[in-house]
Amino acid sequence: MTDIGAPRLSTRQLARRRRAASYRRTWKAFAAKRSGLVGLGILVFFIVVALGAPVLASSRGLDVTLANGPVLGPPSSHYVLGTDENGRSVLTLLIWGSRISLFVGLAATVISMVIGTLLGLVSGYFGGWIGRITFRITEWFLVIPFLPLAIALAAVLGRGLFNIVIVIGVTSWPSTALLIRSQTLSIKERAYIERAEAIGAGRWHQMGRHVLPNVMPMVFANTTLTVAAAVLTETTLSFLGLGDPTHTSWGTMLDSAYQVGAITTGSWWYVIPPGVCVVLVVLAFTMIGQALEEVLNPRLRARQ
Amino acid sequence: MTTETTPEATGTAAPDAALLAIRDLHVTYATGEGGLPAVRGVDLTVARGQIVGVAGESGCGKSTLASTVLRLQPPSATVSGQVLFDGRDVLAMRWGELRAVRWAGASIVFQGALHSLNPVHRIGAQLAEPMHIHQPGLDEARVTERVAELLDQVGMAPERAKSYPHQLSGGQKQRVMIAMALACDPELVVADEPTTALDVMVQAQVLNVLSELVRGRGVGMMMISHDLSVLADLCDRITVMYAGRVIEEGPADQVFAAPLHPYSGALSAAFPRVGDPAARFAPAGLPGDPPDPRNLTEGCSFAPRCPRAAPVCLHDEPGLVAYDDRAAACVRIGEPDLEAR
Numbered sequence: 001m002t003d004i005g006a007p008r009l010s011t012r013q014l015a016r017r018r019r020a021a022s023y024r025r026t027w028k029a030f031a032a033k034r035s036g037l038v039g040l041g042i043l044v045f046f047i048v049v050a051l052g053a054p055v056l057a058s059s060r061g062l063d064v065t066l067a068n069g070p071v072l073g074p075p076s077s078h079y080v081l082g083t084d085e086n087g088r089s090v091l092t093l094l095i096w097g098s099r100i101s102l103f104v105g106l107a108a109t110v111i112s113m114v115i116g117t118l119l120g121l122v123s124g125y126f127g128g129w130i131g132r133i134t135f136r137i138t139e140w141f142l143v144i145p146f147l148p149l150a151i152a153l154a155a156v157l158g159r160g161l162f163n164i165v166i167v168i169g170v171t172s173w174p175s176t177a178l179l180i181r182s183q184t185l186s187i188k189e190r191a192y193i194e195r196a197e198a199i200g201a202g203r204w205h206q207m208g209r210h211v212l213p214n215v216m217p218m219v220f221a222n223t224t225l226t227v228a229a230a231v232l233t234e235t236t237l238s239f240l241g242l243g244d245p246t247h248t249s250w251g252t253m254l255d256s257a258y259q260v261g262a263i264t265t266g267s268w269w270y271v272i273p274p275g276v277c278v279v280l281v282v283l284a285f286t287m288i289g290q291a292l293e294e295v296l297n298p299r300l301r302a303r304q
Numbered sequence: 305m306t307t308e309t310t311p312e313a314t315g316t317a318a319p320d321a322a323l324l325a326i327r328d329l330h331v332t333y334a335t336g337e338g339g340l341p342a343v344r345g346v347d348l349t350v351a352r353g354q355i356v357g358v359a360g361e362s363g364c365g366k367s368t369l370a371s372t373v374l375r376l377q378p379p380s381a382t383v384s385g386q387v388l389f390d391g392r393d394v395l396a397m398r399w400g401e402l403r404a405v406r407w408a409g410a411s412i413v414f415q416g417a418l419h420s421l422n423p424v425h426r427i428g429a430q431l432a433e434p435m436h437i438h439q440p441g442l443d444e445a446r447v448t449e450r451v452a453e454l455l456d457q458v459g460m461a462p463e464r465a466k467s468y469p470h471q472l473s474g475g476q477k478q479r480v481m482i483a484m485a486l487a488c489d490p491e492l493v494v495a496d497e498p499t500t501a502l503d504v505m506v507q508a509q510v511l512n513v514l515s516e517l518v519r520g521r522g523v524g525m526m527m528i529s530h531d532l533s534v535l536a537d538l539c540d541r542i543t544v545m546y547a548g549r550v551i552e553e554g555p556a557d558q559v560f561a562a563p564l565h566p567y568s569g570a571l572s573a574a575f576p577r578v579g580d581p582a583a584r585f586a587p588a589g590l591p592g593d594p595p596d597p598r599n600l601t602e603g604c605s606f607a608p609r610c611p612r613a614a615p616v617c618l619h620d621e622p623g624l625v626a627y628d629d630r631a632a633a634c635v636r637i638g639e640p641d642l643e644a645r
Contacts, residue, residue, distance in 0.1 A: 191419035195484075198374055198414075199434045200406035209433070213424045 029295045036291020042284035046277070050098040061092035062248060072260070072267045082269035084253075085260040093248050094273050100249035102281070104165055105231035111169025112176060112226050117212075117219050119173070120180025125188060125207050135181065142174040150233065154242040161244045164237060168230050176222050183215045217293050224289025228282035235278055250274035322388070323492055323524040324350040324373065324410070329385035331368050331377060331548075340597050342368040342381075344548040347624075350492065353522040355515070357535030357556060359571060360545035363594050366528045367415060369545070370496045373526065374406050389492070408438045410492035411485040413514070418477050418501055421469035427480055428465025431455070434487045454483040458513050475506035482514050486521075493518060495527045499534075511538060532568075533575040536560035544568045547595050547605040554630030564632035566612050604634075612636050 030036055049056065060066055069079055069087035076082070081090040123134035150171045157163040187193065188211065196206045237243055238251025239258065253274040257263070262270040331343040343365040350356045360366050371377045372387055375394050387394040389405060397405065411434075414420045421430055431451045435442055452462035458479040469477060478498060485493050498514060499507040515538045518525045529535050535542050535556060542559040544552040544567065552565040563569040570590040592609040595601070601608065607617040614635060624631045 190422075191414060192422040194376065195412075195414060195420040196422075196433075198376055198406055198412050200403040200408065200437050201433070202403065205437065209425075210422055214422070216424075 026295060030291055033291035033294065035287045036295075039284040039287030039291070042280055043288060046098055046102060046281055046284070049095055050102050053095050053099055057089070057092040057095045059096065061089055062096055064088065072262065072265060072270065074267075075269050081273055082267065084256065084270055085262075090253075090269055090273060093253055094250070094277060097248045097250045097253055097274065098277065100161070100244075100247045101231055101234060101251070101278070104161070104168065104234040104249065105227045105281070107165045108168035108172065108230040108234070109223055109227045111165065112173040112230070113219060113223050115170070116173035116176025116222075117180050117215070120177040121184055121207055121211060121215070123177070124181035124184025125203070125211060138174050138177045138181070141171070142178065146171055147236070150237060151240065151242060154237055159242060159244055161247055164234060164243060167237070168233050172226060172229060172233065176219075176226065179218060179222060180215050183218055184211055187211050187214045221289045221293040224285040224292070227285045231278060231281055231285075235274075250278050322349045323352045323354075323390060324348070324526065325386070325388040326369070326372075327386040327388065329369070329372060329387065330383065331365070331372060332382050333378070334380045334382070335598075337598065339382075341600075342548055342597060343372075345385075346545070346548070346550050348526075348543055348550070350524045350526050352491065352524050353519075354541070355518060355525045355527060355539045357539035357542040358526065358528045358545060359530065359532050359535055359542055359568075361530055361571075361594055363597070364545045365548040366530075366545055367496055370412070370494050370526065370528050373492075373494050374410055374412060375402060376412075404438070407434045407490060408488045409490055410494060411488070411490040413478075413481050413485045413493065413495040413498045415496040415498075415500055418474055420481055421477060423469055425468075426465065427455075427467050427469065427472070430469075431465065431480065431484055431487060434484065438488050450487070454487060455480075457486070457517060458483045459509075474502055475510060478502060478506075478510050479513060482510070482517070486517060489521075490523060492524045492526070495525060497528055497530070499529075507534075531575065532560055532571045544571065547600065548597060549605070549633065550624060551606065551634070552630070552632040553624070554632075558630060564627060564630060564637050565606075565634045566610050566636070567606050568632075 053059075064086045067083075067087040069083035069089065071083070071087055072085055073079060073083040073087070079089050079091070081094065084090055084093065119134050119138055123131045123138060125131070126134075150167050153167045153171065154163065157167060193206060193210055196210050201209070234243070234249060235251035235254060238249055239255045241255060243249060243252045243255070245252070251274075254271065257267070257270040257274075260270075262268075326346055326348040329343055329346045329348075330341070333340040333342055346365070346369060348356065348358070348369070358366050358369065368377060368381070372383060373389070373394065375387075375397070377383060383395055385395075389410060392401075392405075394402065394405065421427070428448070428451045431454055432447045435447050435450060448465075451465050455462050455464055460476060460479055460483075464472070464476070464480075469480075472480065482498070485495075493514075495514060499510055502510060511534065514525075527535060527539060532542070532544075536559070539556040541554065542552075542556045543550055544559065544563075544565065546567050552559060552563065552568045554564070559568055560572050563572050567590075574590075590609055595605050595608070601618075602621075603616075603618040604610070604613070604621055607613045610617065616635060620635075622633045622635050624633045625637055627637055
């Protein structure tokens with residue numbers, strides 16, 4: 001029945017070519033959205049800055065003992081964005097801070113998304129005690145005020161980069177889980193799930209092949225929002241002094257700016273740049289998220 | 305072409321064993337106000353290669369009956385009786401066994417076929433799905449080939465496999481569902497009002513495709529419809545249901561042309577016959593509404609609407625009485641032609 005020895009290579013090539021074509025089509029649809037492109041541009045800029053930090057600014061600029069600039073000096077030809085209270089270049093801090101802020105935001109989002117999607121799917125798809133227990137867990141996490149929980153967790157775990165990631169990840173998933181659960185509940189009743197059942201599909205097949213792809217656009221849209229929230233949370237926790245003191249992030253910059261009274265002394269160059277960076281990154285993720293949702297959801301896409 | 309001469313192909317089972325035998329099936333839905341009996345003691349047999357029609361108006365239990373064939377009834381339903389598929393009781397099967405029977409043994413063309421396709425997967429992937437489930441390890445190239453074959457059988461271009469459901473018309477989606485029903489070469493196809501949402505022209509095409517494929521492969525089919533004329537065209541035998549019970553059963557042409565039960569008579573008269581002047585003036589339709597299954601009256605449930613109800617009908621519910629090759633549940637059975645009322 002399956003006497004295909006020779007054409008196997010060609011089918012694989014065909015599949016690869018087809019996949020490439022489908023990527024091209026997706027990219028074309030995405031590129032047609034101006035806001036998505038702008039968001040992507042901003043994000044790519046920050047990613048390039050984060051990855052290229054060692055080239056753009058020497059890490060020696062972070063060392064307090066080597067700093068020789070003026071204390072809270074205003075922008076000048078040598079220090080484009082001025083200096084901080086230790087005489088370090090704010091621009092250098094900003095460039096190195098983007099690494100930590102982006103890393104924490106993305107890593108925490110991955111944790112949050114995996115937990116949220118999994119629990120949302122399970123609690124929505126399974127009735128009975130499995131669904132009930134997972135839903136109660138979700139509700140339990142939801143009613144605990146987010147910031148106190150995060151602060152308490154951060155305090156217990158200690159100040160470290162990975163601890164911050166874990167704290168944000170395990171505290172920010174409940175809203176995702178609720179969203180995915182409600183979507184799952186509605187998709188579960190669709191006729192194609194009944195068909196899948198009739199075909200003889202098992203529960204995990206139904207969940208993976210039929211429910212998950214239908215909630216995926218929502219997961220994506222929510223991911224970008226969660227990244228934005230995670231970047232903000234990292235800033236908040238660092239600002240409250242719970243961040244990793246050995247790493248510079250935009251949040252720890254704002255924290256030190258507050259500690260040394262940068263606002264009262266009028267040192268705007270120490271406060272505004274990290275704030276603007278946070279806003280830009282959050283905005284970029286939101287714009288990409290909206291464009292992606294339109295591209296990835298076939299129902300939102302115009303008929304061809 | 306004729307299917308009466310196939311019993312030797314059945315192998316181990318007794319040669320006259322029916323493909324599907326429903327025995328004294330009761331289905332009751334649990335509702336807030338107590339049980340709702342949707343199916344009350346139905347017997348039905350489908351032989352290999354036979355097309356059996358189930359007729360009746362909305363709410364008479366047709367679709368519930370269809371769902372029990374693959375044990376797809378909602379969890380709120382309590383079922384008793386037997387659904388023997390190839391001699392094995394579907395209602396008593398273990399989960400793994402049931403999954404194997406689903407689609408590989410018996411498949412369904414759903415009533416809401418227009419919504420039975422997942423909007424985010426391509427047609428080809430969805431057609432391939434039952435094959436992936438029931439023949440794991442099947443070569444990918446072979447699956448693609450088979451998908452093209454299936455699409456071709458229902459008169460669609462193989463390139464359609466790359467389309468998403470929203471790019472197809474209603475009739476095309478229905479054809480895809482028919483193709484899917486045949487994907488694993490089932491022995492039984494249950495068609496639950498396969499043409500409900502389609503216009504008359506498309507309906508005729510779809511029914512043709514379906515009946516040709518079923519006849520050509522010698523698989524059994526249980527076809528559910530409210531349209532007795534459609535069933536009379538396609539089926540070998542027809543079962544008429546009313547309020548969850550079988551009220552008439554017999555060869556398709558006879559049930560349609562010369563019904564024994566007054567309700568079958570009304571169903572049959574509801575569809576105009578071309579070239580029959582008498583039918584144009586005969587009063588069509590039936591006064592009243594179908595009975596509420598929650599409070600069925602004593603006696604024959606059709607009695608309140610029956611033009612020929614006798615006093616006894618209000619007390620005793622008649623059972624199915626054999627009459628030649630047919631059976632009907634009516635005390636008036638054998639009396640002069642209904643149409644002469």
